[in-house]
Amino acid sequence: MPGIDEVAMRAGVSTATVSRALSGRGQVSPATRERVVAAAKAIGYVVSSNASGLATGRTRNVGVVIPFLNRWFFSSVVEGAESALMGYGYDLTLYNLGGGGEERRSVFDDFLLRKRVDAVIAISLELTTDEVASLLEVKKPMVGVGGPLAGVRTLSIDDVEVARLATGHLIALGHREIAHLGGNEDPGAAFHLPTNRREGYQAALEDAGIPVDPNLIIYADFTLQDGYATAKQLLGSPHKRPTAIFAASDEMAIGAILAARDLGLRVPQDVSVIGIDDHELSGFFGLSTVAQFPALQGRRAVEILMDQLHPTRAESPSVNTPLPFELIVRSSTATPGGG
Amino acid sequence: MPGIDEVAMRAGVSTATVSRALSGRGQVSPATRERVVAAAKAIGYVVSSNASGLATGRTRNVGVVIPFLNRWFFSSVVEGAESALMGYGYDLTLYNLGGGGEERRSVFDDFLLRKRVDAVIAISLELTTDEVASLLEVKKPMVGVGGPLAGVRTLSIDDVEVARLATGHLIALGHREIAHLGGNEDPGAAFHLPTNRREGYQAALEDAGIPVDPNLIIYADFTLQDGYATAKQLLGSPHKRPTAIFAASDEMAIGAILAARDLGLRVPQDVSVIGIDDHELSGFFGLSTVAQFPALQGRRAVEILMDQLHPTRAESPSVNTPLPFELIVRSSTATPGGG
């Protein structure tokens, strides 16, 4: 493991010049830089991030905190963030809070504070005021993705608008009995995403003058399994079966499609289904949806962090742009009774 | 951000003693240790990993290299590894090779060598000899999960046996026309998993004296989509339709179930289907499968690394145990024509 002085000797310069030449900070003549780079390459020199980090106070590493990894949305955001970070020469260290209370405390009290990360990205996480405070206290830039974070720059689609768009699509097709899967059991819950989507659904109905029927709002987990179970219940009743279902996630929506099939109902002739996400399986199931772009959200989060970490960079103009979403119409939605 | 000397002052000892008291290395009187710990807690002191790492040469961080994050198997292994590492006080930094060639090179040439990680876990990766060599050269302990890695300790289920078990289950039920989805297009391919599973399939047939019919071995990607497409093709032919399908992954198997349904075939009455994995959706689809336990594989990989990193630890006796797998019979398999 060669050190900087070995490079310096070979290039016939001082270690300071090597540092300058390799890091790009400070002025070095092109000729010198070339010699240094060649010498470094020749002996396979790579800077020690510890030594560099100790001297500069920066680590070129960002922490990503997630509630679990095993879900399409999260792993996609992480992928997007990882690839963007790598482009900037940053590492990504992952903190999975799935384990529960003790694990969570130690992440915030120890891991994130070891000066190991320059910044943190929190994905779909409700951080307590204390947690946010302890991070901000050490002046670590921080951005949230997909979850409201008091006092922190947050990146998230406009869930109300997204839901309104999905519901509006169904209304435009002529549906009036539209059920909603998702909702939110606990009105005081800190996590607003399900609530926001339900509100968008209601707003769309109201815009169209369609009364909101509380019986058509079904609380469900955001999983395929629960989408299936609740949709089966909903569609199984011979009475007032809705002509369309708006599910708050694609996984639920796919569950609903499968439930409809198992009941002998045709999608979209007997029931239209739309979701939110554009999950990797949605195309396969012909599911109409409002796409959000999680990998892009991860990249965006990184951009914002880089702007804060390197204020010299031209401030990216897109930083304040709301996140994009897009209606994707496939074969799971049509006019009521139509095909 | 308080430093070690502040703790030392408050505790009325030297920084050396603080270091000893907090790290557990070296002798410190209980009374002194207690004072130090109290002082550290009082001011919220956390060691700087850079400084500590620079002084010791260790980082308490392991690198995990994966081909992509967005698949159940990978994210599950990573989850298992992450939680095990956190238990040992280690961080996990993630290197996703999904981006392609250039990214891959820079991971191996730069990122992993910055002395930022103490060890690396490579998941389902075919590393080139050069890549392995460059890691071993810097003496980083390394373990592979789920992929053969020349010269590296590798953790992986016995794919031949797993396939044999799955196929054997079908044979025991009385099936003789058993198709296989998976295979391996390229006989010279470096990645042996599909080949091994195909060989296990063939071995089971041969054990039972059933001739291997090459027409029943279908090359397919390990995805739900391709499982669907190939199974539809296979089952759509009215002639010699097999009575059972053994898919090399659960995602393919689920695709096959959906294909059967779309063709009006009942599972398992008209066709039995079995996969490998015990994917999170397999229970929902009633899929019989041979479970492997990816989160456990991640934990095991960490154990092995810890044994190498801290040779003082009692060598875990389980380290050489082959990875477990288990036949899980659900409703997708039955006797031919049976229910």
Place this chain on the structure above:
DNA sequence: TTGAAAGCGCTAACAA
């Protein structure tokens, strides 16, 4: 059991 002091490998003033 504890303290003094010399690094760990690099960066960034400051000087030249």
Place this chain on the structure above:
DNA sequence: TTGTTAGCGCTTTCAA
């Protein structure tokens, strides 16, 4: 443009 040098915050001999 380049070199000298004093740290960055901790760990670890060596002495006491």
